[in-house]
Amino acid sequence: MQRLKPRTVGAGSFSAPCIPALAEHYFAKLMQLFDALDRPLEPADVAAMRSAFHNCLTEGFAGSPYARFVLAYQPAESNPLALDCTMSVVSPSLEEQYQDWLQHSADSEPFGSEPDAMVVELAKELGRAGPIRILDVGAGSGRNTLPLARAQHTVHAIEPVPTLAKQLREAAHTEQLEVRLFEHDILHDQIELSAGPYQLIVLSEVSPHFSQRDFARVLPRLVGKLAPGGVLLFNAFIARSGYSPDALAQQTAQSVWSTFFTRTELAELTSALGLVLSRDEACLEFERAHLAEEAWPPTRWYVNWAQGRNLFSNIAGVPPIELRWLAYRQDPTTELARPQGEGGGATRSASPYAAATRADSTGSMSISPAAAARCKSKTDQALASFGIVW
Numbered sequence: 415m416q417r418l419k420p421r422t423v424g425a426g427s428f429s430a431p432c433i434p435a436l437a438e439h440y441f442a443k444l445m446q447l448f449d450a451l452d453r454p455l456e457p458a459d460v461a462a463m464r465s466a467f468h469n470c471l472t473e474g475f476a477g478s479p480y481a482r483f484v485l486a487y488q489p490a491e492s493n494p495l496a497l498d499c500t501m502s503v504v505s506p507s508l509e510e511q512y513q514d515w516l517q518h519s520a521d522s523e524p525f526g527s528e529p530d531a532m533v534v535e536l537a538k539e540l541g542r543a544g545p546i547r548i549l550d551v552g553a554g555s556g557r558n559t560l561p562l563a564r565a566q567h568t569v570h571a572i573e574p575v576p577t578l579a580k581q582l583r584e585a586a587h588t589e590q591l592e593v594r595l596f597e598h599d600i601l602h603d604q605i606e607l608s609a610g611p612y613q614l615i616v617l618s619e620v621s622p623h624f625s626q627r628d629f630a631r632v633l634p635r636l637v638g639k640l641a642p643g644g645v646l647l648f649n650a651f652i653a654r655s656g657y658s659p660d661a662l663a664q665q666t667a668q669s670v671w672s673t674f675f676t677r678t679e680l681a682e683l684t685s686a687l688g689l690v691l692s693r694d695e696a697c698l699e700f701e702r703a704h705l706a707e708e709a710w711p712p713t714r715w716y717v718n719w720a721q722g723r724n725l726f727s728n729i730a731g732v733p734p735i736e737l738r739w740l741a742y743r744q745d746p747t748t749e750l751a752r753p754q755g756e757g758g759g760a761t762r763s764a765s766p767y768a769a770a771t772r773a774d775s776t777g778s779m780s781i782s783p784a785a786a787a788r789c790k791s792k793t794d795q796a797l798a799s800f801g802i803v804w
């Protein structure tokens with residue numbers, strides 16, 4: 415059997431989302447893989463490999479919560495008993511994520527055909543005396559933008575995904591609605607937001623796409639564009655009271671379009687901007703109660719997603735996060751540090767979505783054949799308790 419070993423070879427790749435809290439879980443799987451290939455790590459290599467792997471995941475996640483690591487392995491040319499391994503990180507652009515999702519979407523209207531009841535209600539309230547100026551951030555194909563423009567409001571929309579922007583533009587053109595469309599990624603482009611201020615700024619189903627850090631970065635810019643007495647309305651996943659999320663839940667949420675905030679995190683974010691909460695309602699209950707019966711549910715995925723089940727998919731009871739409508743007004747007495755220039759004062763960090771798919775090689779190493787101590791995955795337990803299915 416020993417003589418057959420050099421002639422028994424395996425090559426392939428192992429890939430998964432860059433979730434740093436899962437590093438040990440993945441690492442244990444890698445050790446099992448190398449064992450199965452009859453190329454276990456030398457004890458001396460385990461630490462180096464583990465450290466390179468942890469760095470790869472941390473850097474990948476910091477670049478984008480949608481990043482994936484790819485570990486490719488093949489027999490080393492110089493020694494068939496060794497494996498050559500290369501680790502890289504791949505981050506799909508926002509456009510690529512949507513192309514993929516839209517292709518698999520079973521709904522003809524990807525986000526629903528009716529506007530959000532909350533958006534309509536607030537626009538009506540604010541527009542009692544006449545049309546208002548509204549900014550719809552991450553407008554998609556115009557589910558909210560178009561009805562708001564039909565109601566005579568001046569609507570500006572930001573939508574970076576070309577397919578969605580095209581649908582919005584064409585629909586507005588067909589109906590001869592005046593909608594100003596900015597095809598920009600609000601996080602990373604120097605968007606010219608000089609067109610404000612706005613009485614209403616809406617982000618519907620957008621914040622769950624952003625990492626917590628990016629949402630914190632974008633809020634000051636938007637608040638800087640609110641007219642006096644204006645309202646910032648967004649929906650966001652909020653942790654239910656009594657739930658203390660750990661890093662695994664927080665990080666995984668960001669990779670499944672379900673970024674969430676605890677009440678404390680949200681209060682820190684908004685009070686620093688002088689924002690005062692004026693509406694706080696569960697999206698599911700509010701929309702179900704206010705949308706026409708035939709418009710419910712808005713899409714096939716909406717109910718499960720809004721309940722937090724993208725993340726807590728197999729939890730039997732009520733998931734510990736839920737999508738909520740949150741409307742804020744600015745406290746007129748608060749002295750704010752205004753964002754500097756158009757891009758705000760925040761430092762711009764590496765773009766999660768900026769470029770098309772990129773693959774940055776983050777390291778390679780050879781593994782020599784020897785028995786290696788098996789790593790135990792502590793993460794398995796945490797996975798079970800959060801009900802995340804892998």
Ligand SMILES: C[S@@+](CC[C@H](N)C(=O)[O-])C[C@H]1O[C@@H](n2cnc3c(N)ncnc32)[C@H](O)[C@@H]1O
Pocket residue numbers: 508525526551552553554555556557558572573574575578598599600601602617618619620623
């Ligand atoms: C789930 S869709 C919701 C679309 C629309 N707001 C609605 O409710 O029908 C999320 C939208 O956010 C947009 N989005 C995601 N990241 C964005 C970013 N960085 N800048 C601007 N829009 C973004 C997406 O392109 C997408 O159109």
